[in-house]
Amino acid sequence: MTALHSRAIGRDLLRRDGRLKVTGTAPYAYEGPLGKPAYCHLIQATIARGRVTGMDTTSAQAIDGVITVLTADNAERLASTEDNELAVLQSDEVAFRGQIIGAVIAETSEVARHAAGTVQVTYAQEPHDVELSVDRADLYKPYKINPAYPTDTADGDVAAAMASAPVTLENTYTTAMYHNNPMEPHTTTALWDGSLTMWDSTQGVHSARSVIARVFGFDHEQVRVVCPYVGGGFGSKGTPHAHVVVAVMAARATPGRAVKLALTRQQMFFLTGYRTPTIQKMQLAADRDGHLAAIALDVVEQTSRIKEFAEQTGMPTRSMYAAPNRRTTHRLAALDVPVPTWMRAPGECPGMFGPEVALDELAEQLGLDPIELRIRNEPSVDPDSGRPWSSRNLIACLREGAERFGWAERDPAPGVRRQGDWLVGTGVAASVYPTYRMAVSTATLRYERSRYVVEIGAADLGTGTWTTLPQIAADALGVDVDDVDARIGDTDYPIASVAGGSSGMSTWGSAIVEAARAFRDKFGTDPADGDEAEGSVSPPTGKYAMHAFGAQFVEARVHADTGEIRVPRLLGVFAAGRIINPRTARSQFIGGMTMGLSMALHEQSVLDPRFGHVVNHDFADYHISVCADVGDVQAHWIDEYDPHVNAMGSKGIGEIGIVGTAAAVVNAVHHATGVRVRDLPVTLDKVLAQLTPN
Amino acid sequence: MKPFAYQAPGDAATAVRSVAADPAAVFLGGGTNLVDHLKLGVAAPDLIVDVTAATSNEITDDGAGGLRIGAAVPNSELAADRRVRDRYPVVAQALLSGASGQLRNMATTGGNPLQRTRCVYFQDVTTPCNKRKSGSGCSAIGGYTRYHAILGASEQCIATHPSDLAVALAALDAEVRVLGAAGERGIPFVDLHRLPGEHPELDTVLEHGELILSIDLPPLPMAARSAYRKVRDRASYAFALVSVAAAVDVADGIVRDARIAFGGVAHKPWRATKAEESLRGAPASDDSYRAAAQTELAGAQAQDGIDGGNAFKILLLTRTLVATLRDLAHEET
């Protein structure tokens, strides 16, 4: 791979869409430029399993302003019902509480919502089962884990190592159920006039198009998806959920008139995916010097009865540390619950909780510094694949972080530092995230009125794509970044992969580099107006194990009387290849770390097994860290250039920030108090009884 | 949201007449609680009578050291008032520990104490709730009880009252002035809210159509040294797990007098009279504070439930009371 000479890459450039956003003029999916749209509000099942035996829509139909009510009785039959999540209004079956069983289309959103509430539904209810536990008899081994990794791995003999090693640890750690909760709720505006135009809040216009085309049996040419701006997605907008199908049905029921559908925050807790809770049984065996003899993680988690999603929680354990004996397994319970999905760093995020807390516990048992323990178990090649690392700078991150954080002065004894009413402690954990590049993406480069224009159907979730793609194009062309425009977020532009797996820059950027090279080859440095070339990403070679690494440091304070936990300091150092734009990169890192803090201290979807739904389904009850919870958050990176990952030498950075944070927080809380919490979130009730008050 | 009629009269008598005449009418203050309930289907009135112009938005001195707070005074203004901050810091602290800046700008003195429970089942019309629908059952019992009561609950309802301001007002012996169809009356603030008993659908003793005109704070010199301590699941913007409003009068190492109320633990702001009693004349020490907490909490009953139930609140409240009194007494010397 020939490396790009970087001039624009690496510059701290302002977000190009910043002004539009802060002035409220960037059009989001709900704000499609339309005459007089109709509005759609969903009707949801209030049982978790059974059948709808009747829906009386008489009073809803009678309300002034109601256009029509869709139910399984009158909704159109879909061309493909292969994906059960999207087979909406196709039968009377209810597979989880909150499932869509109807929708009202009306002149205003208020009338639609009111009318939806007047529909009388009767059910034949069946007993439901929504409780995850390790001792369920029906746990099963999925065929693969997300997206296509082996379910289990084994090397050597973990049991033998556990039996013979001088130091061992065996503990169970749990992470909670989490909802993605992007700021912008899921919305779709759809217009049907023989072909479909959809303004959909999505992480990928092309993938949304292909899913909708398949479900309805449309040709791709019949469908246009537009989404220039997204108010966050965190994976929950990675693929269309059932409400998008309903929006299209509604549009087809009112041809020529656009229909708008926005989920309420409460509805998002049923319909747009979530992260499965995980139960992680962790085993470590080591010699007295801290060299691991065995590392094993057995994961139990959930999926829905109607569709499988197997979170790859064991993945990081396969690659992080050297040990001759290793095992990872995944077992699932298929429950009467909504369909889980990707949430920022699926696999790595929950999967670096148990192991990174376990390492801290092992370090304590050994009387070894937790950073030193990690350094002693640095693998020379990827223990999972046996491939060489394209680059691996975990140790550099740990060392630089230790330096910046002031780790050297740390007294390892837990529960001994006190400032006023507060117990103080510090903790560390490692971060990792694979460097993906998707197989498909194409960019067009055109010379237009003395400017270079890149077109690619990519997405900007608030991440910075509008700004960073021109930086890559500028360097690939050897021109000034101010002479380059990008156009994204529309299926009228060439195909682009979904913004997921932290792969966007790597994939779309590679396509742009190819397009720029083709352009220069064809037209030289003095192109004519309208000259145009195309380039596509080439699939990864698979020669190297490619990951970004990081180290996160946390200071925690715990109130000696009440157990209240505060985190005044978070510091992360990352090795993520070349940083394309430090401003947008820093936002990604500190955003991920803040979300990790939120996971550590607050977030938890409380599923009530009696009803089968998440009962704390709004922002007053589902706690996300607020400004007052977030102190000094710093993200740094080391100078890393990786020639193997792509032409830019860059690795993905959207997800690694959330990986490891929760473990570092729990480790710091332990250092502050001496109390080891193994179940997230770490809330005051989990430490209170073990604190000695003032 | 069900369609409704809207009025905004300029005087209290008209407002009362409109609401008293219509069983499906309600008053509207800042709307920060009621409007949510309209959207959720928890409230479905036919008529909404906005009383922000019908009631006073002023804080007036009663001449004897007390204050009269008009029902329309926004929470943010009440918290910022110099007299309130000097004479009753517990009130300002309670307000500022609640909600957010934007919400406090909208929320009113009349509406705040009448906000309804945050019980997740009450707010979800798809689950049974005796408070929302009399006789339908209580979903919280055996459910998600982290924010539920440990004092004074009944088999019909274990909800807590969510207001922080109300806890401070209960500690200070405030009085509520109300106007109803039958005329004006005063209600001691501690008697405004009810325990759930057999009728959890009733939060307060107010009759339908009774309008809060003002809340009166009596002169209470010891309240100049008062504090509100709220313990919650995040640093801001969360309801109390437990809270303590307290004022103490300590001299020569002895507690001469105390005013204490608890929040987050009962269907009403819980005036801790037993704790107050046990403190009077006791040495100002952690032992006395702990004994006071234990006396008050002797009858406390934890709830089991998913996510571990709420037994931790008994210990948490004990610790919080001890810490609050210790800090206040320390301030005093």
Ligand SMILES: Cc1cc2nc3c(=O)[nH]c(=O)nc-3n(C[C@H](O)[C@H](O)[C@H](O)COP(=O)(O)OP(=O)(O)OC[C@H]3O[C@@H](n4cnc5c(N)ncnc54)[C@H](O)[C@@H]3O)c2cc1C
């Ligand atoms: C996200 C969120 C977080 C919050 N956090 C907190 C918190 O931490 N602590 C806290 O204490 N509160 C909190 N609140 C609640 C907030 O304080 C209340 O919603 C507010 O005080 C209610 O006042 P209002 O004027 O808006 O009442 P409204 O919503 O207008 O009315 C509430 C009730 O009072 C009645 N009413 C209003 N005025 C009168 C009157 N003069 N006479 C008789 N009846 C009247 C109404 O009919 C209605 O039943 C929070 C609210 C939200 C939305």
Ligand code: SF4
């Ligand atoms: S605790 Fe009260 S408010 Fe909550 S569900 Fe039970 S009856 Fe309803």
